[in-house]
Every structure is written in C-alpha cells, then in structure tokens.
Amino acid sequence: MATNLLHVPPPQGLLRPLVVPERLLLGPGPSNVPPRILAAGGRQLLGHMHPEVLQVMDEIKAGIQYAFQTQNRLTLAISGTGHCAMEAALLNLLEHGDTALVAVNGIWGQRAADIARRLAAVSHPGRRHLPLCSMQGLARHKPLVLFITHGESSTGVLQPLEGLGKLCHRHGCLLLVDAVASLGGAPIFMDRQEIDVLYSGSQKVLNAPPGSAPISFSERAREKILRRKTQPLSFYLDMGWLANYWGCDGEPRRYHHTAPINSFFSLREGLAMLAELGLESSWERHRANCAQLCQGLHDLGLEPFVKEEKARLPTITTVRVPKGYDWKEITTFLMENHAIEIAGGLGPSVGKVLRIGLMGCNSTSSNVDRVLRGLRDALRRCHRSQL
Numbered sequence: 001m002a003t004n005l006l007h008v009p010p011p012q013g014l015l016r017p018l019v020v021p022e023r024l025l026l027g028p029g030p031s032n033v034p035p036r037i038l039a040a041g042g043r044q045l046l047g048h049m050h051p052e053v054l055q056v057m058d059e060i061k062a063g064i065q066y067a068f069q070t071q072n073r074l075t076l077a078i079s080g081t082g083h084c085a086m087e088a089a090l091l092n093l094l095e096h097g098d099t100a101l102v103a104v105n106g107i108w109g110q111r112a113a114d115i116a117r118r119l120a121a122v123s124h125p126g127r128r129h130l131p132l133c134s135m136q137g138l139a140r141h142k143p144l145v146l147f148i149t150h151g152e153s154s155t156g157v158l159q160p161l162e163g164l165g166k167l168c169h170r171h172g173c174l175l176l177v178d179a180v181a182s183l184g185g186a187p188i189f190m191d192r193q194e195i196d197v198l199y200s201g202s203q204k205v206l207n208a209p210p211g212s213a214p215i216s217f218s219e220r221a222r223e224k225i226l227r228r229k230t231q232p233l234s235f236y237l238d239m240g241w242l243a244n245y246w247g248c249d250g251e252p253r254r255y256h257h258t259a260p261i262n263s264f265f266s267l268r269e270g271l272a273m274l275a276e277l278g279l280e281s282s283w284e285r286h287r288a289n290c291a292q293l294c295q296g297l298h299d300l301g302l303e304p305f306v307k308e309e310k311a312r313l314p315t316i317t318t319v320r321v322p323k324g325y326d327w328k329e330i331t332t333f334l335m336e337n338h339a340i341e342i343a344g345g346l347g348p349s350v351g352k353v354l355r356i357g358l359m360g361c362n363s364t365s366s367n368v369d370r371v372l373r374g375l376r377d378a379l380r381r382c383h384r385s386q387l
C-alpha cells in the first residue's frame with residue numbers, strides 16, 4: 001500500500017537483480033572461490049552455539065594448526081579480514097607505552113606501525129634488511145614485539161624467517177609474523193621457527209571468501225597476554241573472550257559475538273582442501289606455476305621487480321611497469337577484454353609495478369597461459385604511441 005509517509009523511495013538498484021560477472025581473479029587477492037567452498041558458504045544457517053558449529057570451529061582450529069605447523073592451543077579464526085587479525089595481534093600483545101619494532105618492507109609494515117602508534121605503543125620502524133637490522137634494533141630499542149611480513153604482497157618479496165624467532169627470544173622479544181599472502185604458498189613453520197603470533201587471511205591461498213582470519217599465539221605470547229596490567233582496547237578482539245568462545249581455555253564456551261557462521265563453513269572447506277592436497281604439494285604447486293609465470297613474463301620482455309629468484313613470493317609476482325605504458329591502461333585492458341584481474345602497485349610500489357597473483361586453486365598452468373596471453377595482447381594494444 002503506497003502512503004506518503006516515506007520520503008526515501010526504495011532504491012532502483014536494489015529492485016534489479018544482483019549482477020556478478022565471471023572473472024578470473026589473478027590480482028593479489030581475493031582469489032576465485034571453487035564450487036565446493038562456495039557451496040559450503042551457501043548452506044543453511046545454524047545457531048552460533050549449536051554443537052555442530054562448535055565442531056566446525058574445532059575442525060578449523062585443527063586445520064589452522066596444520067597450515068601453521070603448530071600445536072599452540074590458542075589457535076582460532078578472527079571474525080574479520082587480515083587487517084582485523086593484525087589489529088587483534090597487536091592490541092592483545094601491546095599495552096600503553098610498550099615498544100614494538102616494525103620491519104617496514106612495504107605497506108604491511110607501514111600499517112602495523114600505524115596500528116601500534118594508535119595503541120600508544122612506541123613503534124620503531126626497522127629498515128629493509130633483516131636480520132642485521134633487527135639485531136641492532138632489538139639491542140637498541142628492547143622491543144616487546146618485532147613485527148615482520150612473510151609475504152609482502154605490495155612488492156612481491158618473500159622474507160626469510162630462519163633464525164629470527166631465536167634471535168627475538170634471546171632479546172626477550174616476541175616475534176609477530178603476517179602470513180596473509182604467503183600461507184599455503186611458501187613454507188612456514190610456526191613452532192620450529194619460534195614464531196609467537198602468526199596470522200593469515202581466508203581469501204588468498206585458502207580460496208574462501210574474505211571475512212575470517214586464522215591466527216595463533218605461542219605459549220610465550222599467551223603468557224604475555226595473561227600478564228597484562230590493562231584490558232585490551234577492543235572488546236570484539238579481546239583474546240581472553242575469543243579463547244573461551246573457541247574452546248581454547250578449557251572453560252565452558254560462552255557467547256561472545258555471533259560468529260559469521262557461513263564464513264566459517266567456507267573457511268573449514270578451504271582448510272580441508274589444503275589438508276587433502278598436503279602443504280608440501282601446495283608449496284610445490286605455487287613454486288612451479290610461479291616459475292612458469294616468471295619465464296613467460298621474461299619472454300614478453302617484462303622486467304621482474306624482485307631480481308633475486310629466491311626472494312620472490314610464489315603467490316604474487318611483481319614486474320616493473322614497462323616504459324611507454326600506463327599501468328592502469330594495462331589492468332583495465334585485461335579486465336575489459338579478457339575478464340582477468342591483475343593489479344597495479346600498492347603503497348610504496350604504486351605506479352611502479354604490476355602484480356599477478358596465483359593463489360590456491362587459481363595457481364594452475366592454464367591460468368598462467370591465460371594471463372600471459374592477455375598481457376601479450378595488452379602490450380600490443382596499450383602502447384602510448386597507439387593512443
């Protein structure tokens with residue numbers, strides 16, 4: 001029944017059907033979601049305290065322990081994206097006045113330093129070259145936490161972590177690692193490498209939609225949280241509450257927030273697919289397809305942004321924007337003519353690079369061929385002299 005009570009009409013856009021085109025997502029994430037994971041996310045809801053959902057959460061926890069190679073009991077998925085896990089890690093560890101040392105190798109270090117400053121923790125951005133810098137930084141600043149990004153998606157660099165955990169512990173410091181872009185695509189061993197807090201995201205190698213973020217805390221990190229003098233600044237991300245909801249503290253589980261249940265179904269399937277494939281096969285798959293891509297890019301005359309082969313992130317490859325081209329025209333051309341997403345740079349790499357992601361199920365030889373075909377076409381058609 002039409003009345004004149006409403007001065008805002010129903011929006012026309014919402015009265016039309018939802019439009020979601022088919023695209024091959026070969027940017028730095030999200031990656032395409034395979035049918036099995038899509039179907040899991042489309043299942044009917046259950047209540048967030050129903051035993052079947054708590055069971056799924058337990059399975060997610062075991063899946064994260066496998067993917068991270070850890071036995072930490074404080075292991076769970078944050079209800080939020082990678083940024084949310086980054087905030088959860090920093091705000092649970094740091095208290096007002098604590099010192100964090102941040103290795104700024106790209107945008108993620110910049111953001112971690114920003115978050116640490118917002119928490120009124122003193123943040124000393126480290127320089128590019130670790131572990132030498134961290135040795136000096138650790139001795140000079142005596143930080144409580146060292147933050148470093150394993151797979152720097154803005155530059156395409158894979159940061160070696162060997163020895164860093166031990167070094168941190170010799171200086172009484174906790175090691176916090178961002179593996180959002182690398183988990184499942186490059187080896188990482190949380191326990192063996194003595195990483196204290198490790199987090200990732202759902203929408204990259206795990207091929208689930210964005211919205212849930214695996215995270216785990218070592219006993220050292222857990223004890224630091226227990227010794228806090230002040231409560232963490234966020235209720236939503238308070239690890240005490242989350243530990244209880246995820247059954248990590250041995251107490252009866254209590255309602256904390258309504259979990260994004262369908263995101264958890266999807267994450268469970270993403271972790272299940274990784275477990276079925278096996279971590280080592282997954283690492284090998286990413287290595288091989290990345291090598292094929294790098295060779296193809298070289299054959300097209302494109303220059304790798306990361307010169308040293310073993311410093312390249314197997315999930316996200318960066319090449320310099322070739323002379324005579326505008327990066328935006330190349331990415332738009334690929335999207336409009338080949339239905340393929342690739343990305344330009346981010347943060348410090350804006351305008352300098354093109355980024356091509358091959359993650360999880362998207363990391364296939366045929367996708368490498370497809371993106372190379374698209375790029376060859378783009379290089380022919382987008383040269384400035386033709387405009």
Ligand code: PMP
Pocket residue numbers: 028029081082083084108149151152153154178179180181201210
């Ligand atoms: N860290 C890294 C290394 C990332 O690549 C990303 C996402 N591109 C994030 C953190 C943030 O994740 P999200 O966008 O899911 O919040």
